[in-house]
Amino acid sequence: MLTYNFEHLEGPIYAHLYESIKNDILTGKLAPGEKLPSKRTFAKNNGISTITIQTAYDQLISEGYIYTLPKKGYYVASLEGITHGATQANIHLDIQLPEATQYPYDLSNNGMNPENFPFTIWSKLSREVMNQQKEALMTVSPAAGISELREAIAWHLQSFRGMLVDPNQIIIGAGTEYLYRLIVQLLGSTHIYGVENPGYKKLAQIYGHLGVACRHLDMDEQGVTPESLVDSSVNVAHICPNHHFPTGITMPASRRYEILSWANGDEARYVIEDDYDSEFRLSKKPIPTLFSIDGCGKVIYMNTFSKSLSPTIRISYMVLPVELANAFYRNMSFLACTVSNFEQYTLAKFISQGYFEKHINRMRLYYLRQRTKTIAAIRDTLAESDYEILENDAGLHFLIRLHTNRSDADLVKKLHKLGVQIRPLSEYYQMPVADRAHWFIVNYSNLDEKMARTALCFIKRAL
Amino acid sequence: MLTYNFEHLEGPIYAHLYESIKNDILTGKLAPGEKLPSKRTFAKNNGISTITIQTAYDQLISEGYIYTLPKKGYYVASLEGITHGATQANIHLDIQLPEATQYPYDLSNNGMNPENFPFTIWSKLSREVMNQQKEALMTVSPAAGISELREAIAWHLQSFRGMLVDPNQIIIGAGTEYLYRLIVQLLGSTHIYGVENPGYKKLAQIYGHLGVACRHLDMDEQGVTPESLVDSSVNVAHICPNHHFPTGITMPASRRYEILSWANGDEARYVIEDDYDSEFRLSKKPIPTLFSIDGCGKVIYMNTFSKSLSPTIRISYMVLPVELANAFYRNMSFLACTVSNFEQYTLAKFISQGYFEKHINRMRLYYLRQRTKTIAAIRDTLAESDYEILENDAGLHFLIRLHTNRSDADLVKKLHKLGVQIRPLSEYYQMPVADRAHWFIVNYSNLDEKMARTALCFIKRAL
Numbered sequence: 001m002l003t004y005n006f007e008h009l010e011g012p013i014y015a016h017l018y019e020s021i022k023n024d025i026l027t028g029k030l031a032p033g034e035k036l037p038s039k040r041t042f043a044k045n046n047g048i049s050t051i052t053i054q055t056a057y058d059q060l061i062s063e064g065y066i067y068t069l070p071k072k073g074y075y076v077a078s079l080e081g082i083t084h085g086a087t088q089a090n091i092h093l094d095i096q097l098p099e100a101t102q103y104p105y106d107l108s109n110n111g112m113n114p115e116n117f118p119f120t121i122w123s124k125l126s127r128e129v130m131n132q133q134k135e136a137l138m139t140v141s142p143a144a145g146i147s148e149l150r151e152a153i154a155w156h157l158q159s160f161r162g163m164l165v166d167p168n169q170i171i172i173g174a175g176t177e178y179l180y181r182l183i184v185q186l187l188g189s190t191h192i193y194g195v196e197n198p199g200y201k202k203l204a205q206i207y208g209h210l211g212v213a214c215r216h217l218d219m220d221e222q223g224v225t226p227e228s229l230v231d232s233s234v235n236v237a238h239i240c241p242n243h244h245f246p247t248g249i250t251m252p253a254s255r256r257y258e259i260l261s262w263a264n265g266d267e268a269r270y271v272i273e274d275d276y277d278s279e280f281r282l283s284k285k286p287i288p289t290l291f292s293i294d295g296c297g298k299v300i301y302m303n304t305f306s307k308s309l310s311p312t313i314r315i316s317y318m319v320l321p322v323e324l325a326n327a328f329y330r331n332m333s334f335l336a337c338t339v340s341n342f343e344q345y346t347l348a349k350f351i352s353q354g355y356f357e358k359h360i361n362r363m364r365l366y367y368l369r370q371r372t373k374t375i376a377a378i379r380d381t382l383a384e385s386d387y388e389i390l391e392n393d394a395g396l397h398f399l400i401r402l403h404t405n406r407s408d409a410d411l412v413k414k415l416h417k418l419g420v421q422i423r424p425l426s427e428y429y430q431m432p433v434a435d436r437a438h439w440f441i442v443n444y445s446n447l448d449e450k451m452a453r454t455a456l457c458f459i460k461r462a463l
Numbered sequence: 464m465l466t467y468n469f470e471h472l473e474g475p476i477y478a479h480l481y482e483s484i485k486n487d488i489l490t491g492k493l494a495p496g497e498k499l500p501s502k503r504t505f506a507k508n509n510g511i512s513t514i515t516i517q518t519a520y521d522q523l524i525s526e527g528y529i530y531t532l533p534k535k536g537y538y539v540a541s542l543e544g545i546t547h548g549a550t551q552a553n554i555h556l557d558i559q560l561p562e563a564t565q566y567p568y569d570l571s572n573n574g575m576n577p578e579n580f581p582f583t584i585w586s587k588l589s590r591e592v593m594n595q596q597k598e599a600l601m602t603v604s605p606a607a608g609i610s611e612l613r614e615a616i617a618w619h620l621q622s623f624r625g626m627l628v629d630p631n632q633i634i635i636g637a638g639t640e641y642l643y644r645l646i647v648q649l650l651g652s653t654h655i656y657g658v659e660n661p662g663y664k665k666l667a668q669i670y671g672h673l674g675v676a677c678r679h680l681d682m683d684e685q686g687v688t689p690e691s692l693v694d695s696s697v698n699v700a701h702i703c704p705n706h707h708f709p710t711g712i713t714m715p716a717s718r719r720y721e722i723l724s725w726a727n728g729d730e731a732r733y734v735i736e737d738d739y740d741s742e743f744r745l746s747k748k749p750i751p752t753l754f755s756i757d758g759c760g761k762v763i764y765m766n767t768f769s770k771s772l773s774p775t776i777r778i779s780y781m782v783l784p785v786e787l788a789n790a791f792y793r794n795m796s797f798l799a800c801t802v803s804n805f806e807q808y809t810l811a812k813f814i815s816q817g818y819f820e821k822h823i824n825r826m827r828l829y830y831l832r833q834r835t836k837t838i839a840a841i842r843d844t845l846a847e848s849d850y851e852i853l854e855n856d857a858g859l860h861f862l863i864r865l866h867t868n869r870s871d872a873d874l875v876k877k878l879h880k881l882g883v884q885i886r887p888l889s890e891y892y893q894m895p896v897a898d899r900a901h902w903f904i905v906n907y908s909n910l911d912e913k914m915a916r917t918a919l920c921f922i923k924r925a926l
Binding site for chain 2: 055122134185209329334335338343
């Protein structure tokens with residue numbers, strides 16, 4: 001009869017029982033295959049509850065020391081296969097990580113200068129949130145995001161962008177890429193998506209990986225052409241009408257209405273309006289968004305805090321037309337919001353207490369100074385006959401045309417050897433376009449003046 | 464000749480120029496269609512740089528006050544269609560939000576008691592991160608997550624779970640749902656996914672929404688059966704072998720090897736091992752994971768900090784077998800990581816400085832006390848003949864069988880009227896299973912004792 005001593009115990013009885021049986025198994029006192037007493041008998045014999053025994057047995061089962069046969073009872077297991085804790089300190093498997101070449105003179109870097117992030121305020125607000133909103137922080141966020149943040153964003157869109165939006169139209173997500181996933185899920189994967197050519201290359205890659213058809217849309221100097229929308233048979237046009245990347249084109253009002261007219265030509269057509277850097281144009285009232293002039297629920301507006309705050313805080317949002325918002329709540333509100341409550345509440349405070357506006361104003365001036373410094377560096381280094389600058393609108397980059405006989409590929413190769421990274425506009429085209437050769441993109445948002453001047457000296461040498 | 468006065472200016476020149484021209488347009492001094500001077504002429508006449516004029520013109524273009532015709536110049540636009548800022552304070556559209564019924568006596572609540580979150584430590588660590596790691600916080604995270612966090616998780620898995628894992632096998636994501644998306648993307652959407660029946664219902668819903676085929680797998684008292692895997696023709700089995708929800712079953716070693724044997728029967732077969740609550744079983748060395756005993760790269764291990772820390776901090780991770788990890792780095796490293804750097808670095812510190820282990824130990828004791836209190840409440844309220852309790856392993860819930868003649872649906876309906884929420888096990892089955900009637904799930908993780916006792920009084924009345 002299996003009995004143990006439960007007197008003068010420290011700690012819970014089940015743990016003592018578990019340890020005792022385990023010890024008997026490890027020392028061989030209980031042999032593999034041996035039947036253990038039933039819970040009821042065991043409980044009676046030892047004067048403890050069946051629940052305690054169940055708990056100890058369950059733990060022994062989960063560790064593989066004993067096993068149970070339905071309607072028969074509990075048996076001691078064979079000891080083979082039980083792990084006794086790993087001893088190896090570290091393993092390194094044959095995993096090929098993607099290689100990223102770093103260039104010391106990088107004119108393509110659109111990163112964030114750590115000095116520009118409002119650490120003091122952010123830290124203060126996040127501390128406040130943790131002190132004052134414990135209950136809310138531990139309450140699961142609705143799929144669309146917490147209402148405080150969505151209200152703050154609606155307020156921001158109204159005061160900053162002249163957009164009138166119901167906070168319930170706003171869906172928060174961990175980055176725009178995640179929101180594209182939701183859009184594909186919301187609209188259906190049988191749609192054909194269109195992206196701008198030239199444009200942000202990752203976009204086509206993302207849609208491709210999401211398993212949807214993706215085609216390229218031609219552009220003229222007013223943005224995407226209505227003809228290309230029709231010719232390519234796309235249903236969903238993903239465009240940046242307010243400040244196209246990389247050309248900087250702002251779509252004029254007449255073209256905007258043509259695009260909306262196209263969208264209204266078929267029930268299944270939609271426009272995704274990507275307004276990624278709207279905060280960094282000069283005025284407080286940039287051109288009205290497509291979303292604002294859309295009267296028929298055809299435009300999904302997207303924006304992100306990646307450019308305006310930091311790409312490392314993963315918060316983006318989209319504004320859905322009413323019908324799609326209702327479809328979201330009907331079919332997708334079972335999804336968990338992908339942004340942490342801690343950062344949602346902190347950002348809500350950051351916006352509603354006016355810090356975001358102050359931050360944007362400060363950053364605008366900073367980027368303006370960066371641009372001025374970069375252009376001065378170009379003027380000082382290159383001869384006037386070497387280049388031409390195209391600054392469509394403000395923003396975080398401009399285009400430079402280098403007067404050279406070398407091909408873009410040749411020049412880039414030579415510059416790489418010198419440690420200079422600069423991206424040709426041609427890289428952003430789906431297919432090579434002859435008359436766009438020799439245009440290059442200069443990202444000045446995080447450019448160090450000294451580094452830029454060195455890079456320009458090398459460029460001068462390479463021309 | 465258009466000239467403006469730039470003397471005694473405050474603020475940037477371009478802003479003054481922009482305001483001056485805009486004012487002249489608004490007052491009609493400059494008429495629609497009128498040609499503006501070229502940048503060069505304008506610059507010369509006013510003694511300012513062409514860049515300044517370009518900036519002002521660009522802003523006027525983006526706001527619709529002027530337009531440009533390629534190779535012709537700049538013209539004053541018609542004023543129709545320019546918005547002058549929204550005045551409406553708030554809009555409320557006809558958006559139907561999902562309804563959530565709240566019951567005052569809720570035995571299904573698996574939420575987090577705010578008192579249990581380590582706010583003091585978390586706040587301290589996040590402050591430290593913001594003070595000491597500014598540069599790192601502003602550097603974009605690799606797709607898989609920052610290496611500090613992946614190393615901390617590898618260390619945790621080794622010391623806590625006996626798993627030997629290369630940190631590069633670990634992929635961080637904003638919640639397990641997001642990671643399922645990545646898995647579907649990684650393995651391909653033509654696979655047939657299998658989920659447990661009974662099981663976590665949302666899972667089938669998620670796979671369904673991701674557009675992949677999803678079938679239900681039968682279980683016996685050892686977990687998913689090998690026969691059901693074969694019969695249902697699934698390729699990817701998503702299972703919880705270590706502590707099945709809701710039955711609490713732990714899959715024994717022999718069945719684990721059968722599952723691995725099935726997975727090795729075809730190149731395209733994989734197992735997703737969902738280890739969602741592993742931290743809350745009693746021992747420090749629970750049964751070895753499927754991932755640990757898999758020698759052939761067939762198991763994707765998944766875990767989350769939702770249960771162990773808080774569901775409102777959206778951090779989960781998966782451990783990929785080497786081949787899939789390489790496929791991830793080859794094809795998907797262009798994706799942005801969905802978790803904020805701020806929380807990744809904070810969590811990395813939280814784990815590597817031992818706070819996570821302390822927190823888990825504290826929570827284990829708390830949950831044990833919760834369970835004991837809940838069982839005591841049941842024993843005090845219900846007659847012995849009214850019920851039966853099944854506690855397979857520890858965890859955050861147990862099963863209770865209520866001895867009643869009422870059907871589950873009938874009982875739940877009656878309880879809802881009394882304000883009591885409790886979920887029947889039958890709800891977790893794909894189709895009704897007669898012999899599982901009258902089993903109910905009691906989530907005690909966030910249960911208030913007084914509330915539980917009232918709920919039980921109502922249950923007694925309803926039986």
